[in-house]
Amino acid sequence: MQTSTLFTNEVIIREILKFLKDEDISLYAYLFINKYWLRLTTTLLWKKPFQNLKETKSNSLITTYISCLYAHCHDWLNEEERSMIYFMISSYELSSPFYEYERYLKEIPFKSLNKAVIQWFDHVYGEHDKKAQFTRNIELKLFKMFAKKSICIESIAIDFEVGNFSNIFEGETSKISNLKSLLLSFPPKMNDSYVLKIKNFLRGLQNVLQSLEEVFFLVDETERIEDDSYSYSNSYLIEKTTDEIIAFVNSQKHLKGFNLVGEENVHLNAKRIILPVLRSHVDSLTYLNIDNVDFGQMAFQYFEKCASLESLGMSSCTGLTTQFLNPNTTFPNLKKLELSLNRFNLEMTSLILKKAGENLTELEIDDVSDEILNTIVVHCNKIESLTISGRYFRGNLNLPKLRELKCLKRLELLYVADVHDVPKMERAKSEIKDTVTRLFDPEEFDQFYDMAKEFDYSFVSITFFNQNFQNFYGGSDNNEFDYAQCSLEIKMNNSVDSDQRGDNVYVSHITLKKQRSKIELKFKDLLKKLQDE
Template sequence: MSSTYCFLIQFILNFVGSTAADTVENNLFHGKRSDIPAPYLPTECMLEIFKHVQAQDSGLYSCLLVNRYWCKNIVPLLWSRPFEALSTENRYKLIHTYLACLDREDYLNLSSSLQSYNIKIPEIRQPLFNYSMYLEEFSYKQLEIAVHSTIHIWCNKTFINNHKQDQILLIATTLCKLFMRRSISLKSFIIDKYFSHSDIPQISTFIEQPGLSHLTRFKIDYCKPMTTNTIKLLENLPYLCSNIRCLDIKFPIFEHNHKSISRIISTQKCLNEFNLSGVRIGSERILFSLQSRHETLNIIRLENVYITEACFNALALCENLKDLSLWYCRGLNIENTSVLLKSKFSLKKLRLGFSPICSDVAGLILQVGGISLKELEIDLINSIIVEIILDCCPNVKEIKLANYFPHDNNYLFYQLFFGLSLENLEIFINSKNLDYEDMKLTGQDLPPSLKYLKLSCGFTIDQFKELFKTCNAPLETIIIDYVDLNYDHIKVITKFIREKKTVKTLGIVGMDDMTSQGIKELKMLKKRYGIFIIPSYELNQW
């Protein structure tokens, strides 16, 4: 039983007395419902408690059995993002449940249409809840996958291959209509594709009310030319919703669709975050439209995008910008980038990815970051870059080095880390890079101000030993994330924790596959030294 779940049981014990709570706890263990009243906290308080249990694998499912009040509060949480991380069997159960939520007319129409493919929907009993109304996050790709799995089971895992995509689109269209009509809480909609050559449902499906009217996040992620119905949806989206806060666009060729994206941007009253990735054509018009939302935009992230001077002029007008990312964008030069020097925003977070030949551009943008900058991610380090960071961005407390190896010039890291009084450091190197043996980073390079260290990269065991043996930083949080971690690495961390006595939190990616020796070592750290071991499902939040 999870620690959070135990806390809830203890909370009941303290709140309603031991007799009633003993009955509740007994019911939880034996799968029975309780007729004894449990604490009737306000719904808002209950939801806050349940949110802490939600990330765990089965915590909320157990809480369903306490009583009707708890069940009523938990069902909306369980069904807000139902498509995530499902097995084939659970995908089938999910689609089966949603089909049971259909109106009789829609159910009969779908059954009739599927008969032409010799598919018969099993008899479905009406569910206790109208589960479709609780949907908050919806990915079309996940729906396609779930429907695909369902048809496989219906057809005993044999498909009429010539009509597979037609069958999936038919069922997906019916369920999309259900979601548009019933989902009063739909906040996030992601258009991505599992079957790249099929289309999404027709636009008439998405104009149902309440439909997309409450969207706060919209994402489109395509690697192929957009389909006809996708283009029509983009053209109509400005008329269907106006309160999108996060707009995330990833598409290699916009062709004539940049007009639709620009229109979406200009009609969203509260647009706070804009992400654009992979656009080769039409990026200037899209980025130019950002000036229409210059008062609300706080976050702009651009990756593999062609940028012109007009684009930078638009960025410079966003006076409330706090988070800027320019990751391997094209068209950058000193002339067009210098426009940002006229900007009035005060950046808190900056992410820069450049080739070595663009170090002068990187240096100029770092000057834009200035004294307000607190977090920096960068993949380019040389003496000029280090000097600019120390001179222009002296208040940076958090650095992430991305795909950059500390080699023979590791003196630059000592100069940078100590010059900034750094508190948080993350080193990320893609697992495809195999020359870890050349990495030179010792504990002496880490400043005495460092409290958080995350290593998302590979180290030989000798490098790992040297790093922690020579480290004098009062680390409070250590997170290790790479594939070749073994028990020897765990022993090195244990020795550091035992000797330094500063570490409070430890996270290890891949704990589910750890040996019994490693698990025993972590339990010892928790018991003897009070170390909080970050659960696997929480690691991405640290």
């Protein structure tokens, strides 16, 4: 009886599945326990099916969704579409979908949907003179189905590179009501008619969405456009549609989060956007993330007036000034702050930290000068998580000063090294050992480690970048070394990223992490392990 109750109690099953999902354990095995597990697991698996979507998976995904479209929204299709879909269903001997899978979708990345529909069409029909028209119509009708039928859509990402974007909020899709987050991605420069198309879309969007909690505006850097006469900034479209962006953002009733990400190494001139946003949502904003922008000598006081702000991220920014700044005021609720790779002067950075004050619990920063460390220790003494990133801290970090942060639970030091040949395992070990010995002397390490022995505590992370060689140490597999006798864990893993031109960049990460344990680890033990393995 107890077993039966356990395996049929929805509350218990949901909690178990939530835990398994968070632990990144495959949920598919739990589809076969019984009908209760099947139904609840299905709702989880179909919430974000477009994440990390590969071509083989996209074919089956779109097939399932089109089967749902044919089964539940048959009247939306014209005769030709019904005929083509019926051909697909008959050819593959598909039965009606077991669930209304479209009801569980939580996020719609429109570019991923567009790509998946095209890949699906190529797989099912191959070359066909109706491809462009058919895929465009099916894409819009799938979007319409999601908007009308899903009970939990919260986020939509729209890439203006996809030509079909201007039609997605027409008719019944305009009734979508529970959307919380919208991401708009601006591609490199298009012609003037495309600018007008985006402007009209943004104007129309004001009538469709007025209760968003968070908005994202991103400059797409996947391609940089150049011609013989002029080199265009990737920010061209976002700059040309600034008035419409501001009007749309200001139309939101209770906006909590605002994100603006400009072009890397070419700052977006963003003062015209940011100031109106801060003014119109001064009472509601709790989250701000602004990367790769030039504030145009904007005064910091406008951020400080956002009294509800809990998280503020500024990365690779410039142009912020201390003008009109009251040194005696602080953020009342700021808990998380990122200040990395900014071109602010020392006074600006120090004042922001002082205004964050003792409410701050998370900080990411790359400036570790004595003055900044003193400011952190004196004014931000409740910090629990500290990440120090960049090239410049190595050999220049005052570890004894960090020991004055009595609430510190997690310290992460990120050291980036550019490597121009294939790193061998011995070289990797040498890099770790060299970094550790520069960061710590034995007495400092032992004292600092002892202070945080009850916490998960990352103390060194090294990342190698290389554009030429795929076979880094250990090949493509992940390697983990676990030393229970001294509570040390070493993780080595490889991944592949892409640069702005789309070329592969092979990235290797090495992380030394103290496990949560009461077992002592001494500096000499660490060096011995690095030497032996």
